[in-house]
């Protein structure tokens with residue numbers, strides 16, 4: 180097959196390195212917009228002040244090439260690899276990890292990965308979490324999502340019983356937000372995946388966080404649940420930084436998929452306002 | 462309107478007792494950093510009869526693991542980390558004179574009781590505002606456990622570090638009170 184498109188994994192490595200820097204230093208445009216809208220909607224004076232400071236923080240980070248947040252995250256890398264493409268030059272996952280290693284070093288990002296028991300830091304922010312899937316086409320679409328520990332720690336997975344149904348799902352989402360309170364740096368974003376299996380629900384919950392804030396969900400059932408959950412979460416009054424206010428959540432992303440007749444899996448991935456994600460198509 | 466207090470460590474009982482939840486606090490002077498890994502080492506050192514890496518009496522500790530300092534900077538981004546991870550070590554530190562903790566997120570009941578007992582306060586910094594918080598830091602130096610990397614204990618000199626009193630010595634908790642008016 181001579182007409183197969185080829186990409187050297189070295190290009191993927193270098194792109195990952197660049198995206199790590201961009202993600203940690205530059206607040207995405209959709210998040211900035213959401214914070215500005217939040218500032219306009221917020222009723223609490225303290226809440227307004229926090230949101231103003233967060234916008235100011237993003238400006239300082241961009242102007243001074245400083246990370247938005249000192250927790251530069253565990254690098255989660257999503258790759259959609261076209262099935263008509265041939266990757267050459269070595270192992271893909273090794274290349275992604277090398278990109279993370281270089282990006283975190285070059286951009287003065289905090290290395291936040293350690294052994295689970297000894298807590299010894301791996302020193303280079305690897306291993307990254309790599310989710311690759313095969314898609315139609317001959318391109319590579321990749322996203323770098325540095326995920327902070329504070330918000331990840333507040334995430335939850337539930338195996339709801341089918342009898343508890345949709346009301347049970349809503350209750351669990353709210354329970355997750357209540358338990359988290361001020362800990363995950365509100366205003367938060369929620370990735371909510373319902374259905375399928377335990378593992379797939381968790382992955383989809385994280386993948387929904389790649390969506391643009393303010394985008395409309397093409398699934399009307401999910402779209403309706405998104406707006407209902409958003410209202411419920413904002414009615415907790417937790418507010419910016421958890422100090423009280425009307426803007427607890429900037430957006431809810433819901434993904435619904437069929438599941439086993441015995442199950443109703445639910446995964447809630449909590450994302451902080453430092454919702455860093457940068458993408459590239461090669 | 463909330464009141465603003467300017468404090469310079471080491472702090473005493475009068476400094477902390479004056480504070481009420483919601484008060485703004487601007488700290489200028491020397492503070493120390495420590496996250497869970499450092500707390501574990503400090504408490505182990507104390508249990509073995511060794512000296513802590515910095516004098517605890519009147520001290521202010523900042524729960525932070527900063528990002529590396531870019532060239533020409535004293536420190537990288539330096540916002541607070543989530544405080545509950547330090548809870549199991551905190552009562553011991555308070556007993557030995559720690560007066561204020563800076564972080565983000567809820568504290569446990571045991572910590573709140575120990576704060577009231579030892580007249581210590583918990584001050585909130587804005588979570589995720591690492592670039593902004595770094596502006597208040599004028600000096601930074603690793604003083605213990607360098608092998609912990611971002612979790613090493615640092616001595617920081619800060620100027621007008623902007624904080625808010627979240628837990629006071631009177632049992633107040635801004636995380637519980639603050640949301641009341643906005644709950645529907």
Ligand code: SF4
Nearest residue numbers: 248327329364451589
């Ligand atoms: S939860 Fe997010 S904003 Fe808060 S400290 Fe962690 S990474 Fe930063």
